[in-house]
Amino acid sequence: MASLLVLLMFSALLLATAVTKSEAFSKTMKATYPGHKPEKLTHLHFYFHEIISGDKPTSVVVARGPTTNSSATLFGLVAVVDDALTSGPERTSEEVGRAQGMYASADQNQSALLMAFNLVFAKGEFSGSTVALYGRNPITSKKVREMPIIGGTGAFRFGRGYAQAKTFVFNTTSGDAVVEYNVYVWH
Numbered sequence: 001m002a003s004l005l006v007l008l009m010f011s012a013l014l015l016a017t018a019v020t021k022s023e024a025f026s027k028t029m030k031a032t033y034p035g036h037k038p039e040k041l042t043h044l045h046f047y048f049h050e051i052i053s054g055d056k057p058t059s060v061v062v063a064r065g066p067t068t069n070s071s072a073t074l075f076g077l078v079a080v081v082d083d084a085l086t087s088g089p090e091r092t093s094e095e096v097g098r099a100q101g102m103y104a105s106a107d108q109n110q111s112a113l114l115m116a117f118n119l120v121f122a123k124g125e126f127s128g129s130t131v132a133l134y135g136r137n138p139i140t141s142k143k144v145r146e147m148p149i150i151g152g153t154g155a156f157r158f159g160r161g162y163a164q165a166k167t168f169v170f171n172t173t174s175g176d177a178v179v180e181y182n183v184y185v186w187h
């Protein structure tokens with residue numbers, strides 16, 4: 001009986017040694033990660049300028065599907081974007097960053113975009129930091145549209161949260177739009 005107990009203890013010890021020696025797939029950091037301070041919630045408020053008209057558009061269509069032109073929702077259209085983000089709604093107000101990425105018309109029945117964007121900030125403490133936005137944007141919805149924030153760099157490392165978008169101005173002649181954004185990020 002005693003020898004069985006010793007054997008059990010010995011094999012448990014062997015097992016423990018084997019586990020600690022193997023390379024861990026994941027590890028919970030006990031201390032804060034270097035360069036990462038304890039979490040805080042940051043609220044960002046800015047206006048997104050979608051310029052498709054004129055000779056200097058900041059949003060260009062790069063692809064259409066064979067049925068895009070006959071689709072009421074332009075299903076299959078893909079655009080690449082480098083839109084200005086400003087602190088106020090006017091195009092001339094202070095530029096705080098850019099929205100760089102692309103969107104695709106991904107709904108056959110409603111005007112809804114798949115948005116994949118990096119919000120690249122250029123002002124103040126967030127200069128050089130980015131936030132990754134990815135989600136569904138039903139652009140014609142009168143209500144606030146919500147999209148996930150799925151990550152970030154620099155000041156926004158470990159970032160997660162949500163963005164709320166609301167059309168501020170839509171020019172039906174030119175197709176240009178100004179969209180108000182409220183972004184909340186835990187980081």
Ligand SMILES: *[C@@H]1O[C@H](CO)[C@@H](O)[C@H](O)[C@H]1NC(C)=O
Nearest residue numbers: 061064065066067068069070
């Ligand atoms: C769809 O419309 C665009 C823009 O008006 C045009 O350039 C393109 O040739 C059209 N594509 C098809 C397949 O009709």
Ligand SMILES: *[C@@H]1O[C@H](CO)[C@@H](O)[C@H](O)[C@H]1NC(C)=O
Nearest residue numbers: 071072073075107108109110
């Ligand atoms: C969505 O649109 C497609 C293509 O027009 C149609 O076949 C489908 O039935 C529609 N679905 C719904 C839920 O309305």
Ligand SMILES: *[C@@H]1O[C@H](CO)[C@@H](O)[C@H](O)[C@H]1NC(C)=O
Nearest residue numbers: 053054171172173174175176
């Ligand atoms: C809408 O766009 C048209 C064409 O670019 C322009 O002439 C007009 O001034 C714009 N309207 C507003 C309210 O900005």
